[in-house]
Amino acid sequence: xxxxxxxxxxxxxxxxxxxxxxxxxxxxxxxxxxxxxxxxxxxxxxxxxxxxxxxxxxxxxxxxxxxxxxxxxxxxxxxxxxxxxxxxxxxxxxxxxxxxxxxxxxxxxxxxxxxxxxxxxxxxxxxxxxxxxxxxxxxxxxxxxxxxxxxxxxxxxxxxxxxxxxxxxxxxxxxxxxxxxxxxxxxxxxxxxxxxxxxxxxxxxxxxxxxxxxxxxxxxxxxxxxxxxxxxxxxxxxxxxxxxxxxxxxxxxxxxxxxxxxxxxxxxxxxxxxxxxxxxxxxxxxxxxxxxxxxxxxxxxxxxxxxxxxxxxxxxxxxxxxxxxxxxxxxxxxxxxxxxxxxxxxxxxxxxxxxxxxxxxxxxxxxxxxxxxxxxxxxxxxxxxxxxxxxxxxxxxxx
Amino acid sequence: xxxxxxxxxxxxxxxxxxxxxxxxxxxxxxxxxxxxxxxxxxxxxxxxxxxxxxxxxxxxxxxxxxxxxxxxxxxxxxxxxxxxxxxxxxxxxxxxxxxxxxxxxxxxxxxxxxxxxxxxxxxxxxxxxxxxxxxxxxxxxxxxxxxxxxxxxxxxxxxxxxxxxxxxxxxxxxxxxxxxxxxxxxxxxxxxxxxxxxxxxxxxxxxxxxxxxxxxxxxxxxxxxxxxxxxxxxxxxxxxxxxxxxxxxxxxxxxxxxxxxxxxxxxxxxxxxxxxxxxxxxxxxxxxxxxxxxxxxxxxxxxxxxxxxxxxxxxxxxxxxxxxxxxxxxxxxxxxxxxxxxxxxxxxxxxxxxxxxxxxxxxxxxxxxxxxxxxxxxxxxxxxxxxxxxxxxxxxxxx
Numbered sequence: 001x002x003x004x005x006x007x008x009x010x011x012x013x014x015x016x017x018x019x020x021x022x023x024x025x026x027x028x029x030x031x032x033x034x035x036x037x038x039x040x041x042x043x044x045x046x047x048x049x050x051x052x053x054x055x056x057x058x059x060x061x062x063x064x065x066x067x068x069x070x071x072x073x074x075x076x077x078x079x080x081x082x083x084x085x086x087x088x089x090x091x092x093x094x095x096x097x098x099x100x101x102x103x104x105x106x107x108x109x110x111x112x113x114x115x116x117x118x119x120x121x122x123x124x125x126x127x128x129x130x131x132x133x134x135x136x137x138x139x140x141x142x143x144x145x146x147x148x149x150x151x152x153x154x155x156x157x158x159x160x161x162x163x164x165x166x167x168x169x170x171x172x173x174x175x176x177x178x179x180x181x182x183x184x185x186x187x188x189x190x191x192x193x194x195x196x197x198x199x200x201x202x203x204x205x206x207x208x209x210x211x212x213x214x215x216x217x218x219x220x221x222x223x224x225x226x227x228x229x230x231x232x233x234x235x236x237x238x239x240x241x242x243x244x245x246x247x248x249x250x251x252x253x254x255x256x257x258x259x260x261x262x263x264x265x266x267x268x269x270x271x272x273x274x275x276x277x278x279x280x281x282x283x284x285x286x287x288x289x290x291x292x293x294x295x296x297x298x299x300x301x302x303x304x305x306x307x308x309x310x311x312x313x314x315x316x317x318x319x320x321x322x323x324x325x326x327x328x329x330x331x332x333x334x335x336x337x338x339x340x341x342x343x344x345x346x347x348x349x350x351x352x353x354x355x356x357x358x359x360x361x362x363x364x365x366x367x368x369x370x371x372x373x374x375x376x377x378x379x380x381x382x383x384x385x386x387x388x389x390x391x392x393x394x395x396x397x398x399x
Numbered sequence: 400x401x402x403x404x405x406x407x408x409x410x411x412x413x414x415x416x417x418x419x420x421x422x423x424x425x426x427x428x429x430x431x432x433x434x435x436x437x438x439x440x441x442x443x444x445x446x447x448x449x450x451x452x453x454x455x456x457x458x459x460x461x462x463x464x465x466x467x468x469x470x471x472x473x474x475x476x477x478x479x480x481x482x483x484x485x486x487x488x489x490x491x492x493x494x495x496x497x498x499x500x501x502x503x504x505x506x507x508x509x510x511x512x513x514x515x516x517x518x519x520x521x522x523x524x525x526x527x528x529x530x531x532x533x534x535x536x537x538x539x540x541x542x543x544x545x546x547x548x549x550x551x552x553x554x555x556x557x558x559x560x561x562x563x564x565x566x567x568x569x570x571x572x573x574x575x576x577x578x579x580x581x582x583x584x585x586x587x588x589x590x591x592x593x594x595x596x597x598x599x600x601x602x603x604x605x606x607x608x609x610x611x612x613x614x615x616x617x618x619x620x621x622x623x624x625x626x627x628x629x630x631x632x633x634x635x636x637x638x639x640x641x642x643x644x645x646x647x648x649x650x651x652x653x654x655x656x657x658x659x660x661x662x663x664x665x666x667x668x669x670x671x672x673x674x675x676x677x678x679x680x681x682x683x684x685x686x687x688x689x690x691x692x693x694x695x696x697x698x699x700x701x702x703x704x705x706x707x708x709x710x711x712x713x714x715x716x717x718x719x720x721x722x723x724x725x726x727x728x729x730x731x732x733x734x735x736x737x738x739x740x741x742x743x744x745x746x747x748x749x750x751x752x753x754x755x756x757x758x759x760x761x762x763x764x765x766x767x768x769x770x771x772x773x774x775x776x777x778x779x780x781x782x783x784x785x786x787x788x789x790x791x792x793x794x795x796x797x798x
Contacts (some may be wrong), residue, residue, distance in 0.1 A: 209635070237611070
């Protein structure tokens with residue numbers, strides 16, 4: 001077994017020994033806020049940390065991702081392992097870490113700042129143990145995983161590096177599942193526009209808010225399959241300028257998700273048809289004014305999955321065994337892995353190790369409970385995929 | 400005729416002679432901003448101007464209205480004549496008056512700052528000519544006529560002075576119509592509330608935005624009478640917290656108006672029933688979560704009218720004749736007169752004189768085109784209603 005090889009044993013031992021140091025590193029990283037679209041400060045610090053640990057070929061790319069390349073001995077595959085820099089929290093939230101009852105509280109500390117710390121731990125272990133891989137490894141702290149970020153960081157990396165053959169995203173804290181399914185989502189703003197006018201003087205004019213209401217009512221009646229799970233909601237609505245004006249503009253933001261590509265496409269067709277029918281109904285109701293509707297795409301996370309039989313999923317399962325964590329099953333979620341999955345590139349999302357709760361809430365917390373098992377398993381998967389020079393061949397196929 | 404009496408002739412001549420001075424006064428008043436609910440500065444200045452013109456019994460009441468009382472010789476009716484202090488414009492808008500092509504531009508200059516200037520001109524004319532009326536006259540610069548002000552100034556005056564027997568509101572600029580009908584309005588916020596949850600994880604939960612959409616769709620199909628004109632619109636909508644959350648809260652603001660009290664009450668019943676039906680439909684659609692709806696009254700302008708045969712309407716028509724302005728007809732509108740009309744107290748709304756355009760827009764303008772005819776006609780109506788000592792009996796009945 002890979003983990004019985006001396007240098008690999010040294011690397012695993014180093015990760016365990018450095019657990020307290022990586023708690024300190026996590027706190028430092030957490031206290032550098034990284035709101036959506038404002039990851040620059042944390043990125044600069046993360047780049048510095050990559051370089052300090054020995055990755056000389058490291059830089060920030062055009063998208064804002066921190067990229068560090070560790071070359072293999074040659075002729076091997078290219079493997080990407082990443083954690084995301086961004087949190088869901090706005091700029092003005094206090095990210096000072098406080099300790100209460102063994103838990104470290106701070107917004108973003110778990111999701112995904114712990115992933116960033118785990119990634120640095122993997123880099124350090126590889127460098128100090130002097131392991132040479134056959135394939136190349138790209139380490140990344142990527143931007144834009146959350147919300148409106150729309151996976152733009154990881155999309156950018158796969159656009160810039162067409163040679164990547166496999167991917168692990170370190171995201172989430174508690175080790176329970178291998179996420180090999182990517183729930184896809186399509187998000188739109190539907191904008192309803194008309195002439196608008198005075199509520200009394202111009203009565204009889206079609207209304208943008210009324211047309212929008214009709215559209216929402218029709219969308220609310222759409223039926224979607226339970227399996228593959230396919231969902232929708234009109235999340236936010238806004239419209240009109242004053243209580244006594246027939247609205248000239250109204251808009252809603254629509255979230256649609258599915259574990260199946262064609263179900264998602266079908267749902268999108270149905271919601272658009274419902275909106276058009278709502279608009280037609282409003283226009284038919286009145287003599288004056290025409291409402292129109294425009295569909296503006298604001299989020300696009302492709303559906304995808306990596307087969308359970310893929311060597312990457314198998315290697316991940318073996319890594320759970322090697323670090324003695326019970327694998328509870330496979331997961332389907334919306335993560336950075338969606339992007340390679342949709343491109344046919346093997347990808348899984350694994351947890352960073354430790355215990356945590358309250359993700360996406362200001363009460364988020366983290367506890368370093370056997371947290372070293374996260375980077376240990378990530379290291380083992382990486383080595384299995386890229387191969388260790390003189391020890392094992394890469395499991396990853398060059399695509 | 401009243402206007403042939405010497406002192407009245409002097410008063411009318413004084414108004415005409417002072418037209419340029421009242422243009423200056425209008426500019427000073429306009430440049431003191433009076434946003435909704437923030438009329439204090441303009442009120443303080445207006446009080447000072449009333450006192451300067453000889454109204455000793457003048458004060459600011461608990462509602463914020465400027466009240467100036469001019470006692471009659473006794474045993475007569477009490478007549479209220481008012482213009483509103485508030486404009487529709489926010490605090491930060493520039494109200495500096497600029498002159499271009501004979502037009503004086505500034506937000507609020509016409510509506511209703513010109514009314515305030517006309518009122519001061521009437522007071523000055525009465526005082527300088529030494530006319531004694533039989534009835535008492537209450538002059539007021541009142542707050543809260545516009546929008547969410549919801550006529551609170553005039554409501555306060557009629558609450559505090561139960562003895563008022565008749566009312567003229569000076570509002571609007573161009574003299575065309577006698578407004579003897581008051582369009583009533585009822586305005587509500589409809590609030591939809593439910594548990595809320597994650598768009599994917601909690602799919603199957605009833606949604607506040609979806610319930611609201613269903614309610615709007617049903618409201619949009621309500622039919623109202625053309626005569627008496629009865630109208631409605633869902634003016635503004637807002638709801639939800641993020642695109643990927645099933646909304647826990649959504650609300651819209653609904654405007655309903657009618658020239659008939661029972662038609663307005665019927666419409667209110669129908670819109671509430673439509674909202675309840677929309678909520679029931681949403682709750683029936685899903686297995687989890689219950690949406691509820693609350694109706695919050697945010698505006699209440701009572702319906703009312705003053706019969707065309709009422710001496711007040713007749714006196715107003717004669718005043719148009721006396722100042723040689725063609726009366727184009729009677730008007731129905733939503734003004735401060737709604738309040739007394741709904742109480743059975745004779746009331747009309749008359750224009751302040753001059754020419755104007757762009758009310759409620761930042762491009763509002765005013766031109767002093769024979770503007771003296773506004774205060775002249777207001778003076779004549781006031782004198783006819785209250786009676787002139789030794790000359791004429793009051794037309795106004797003591798209620």
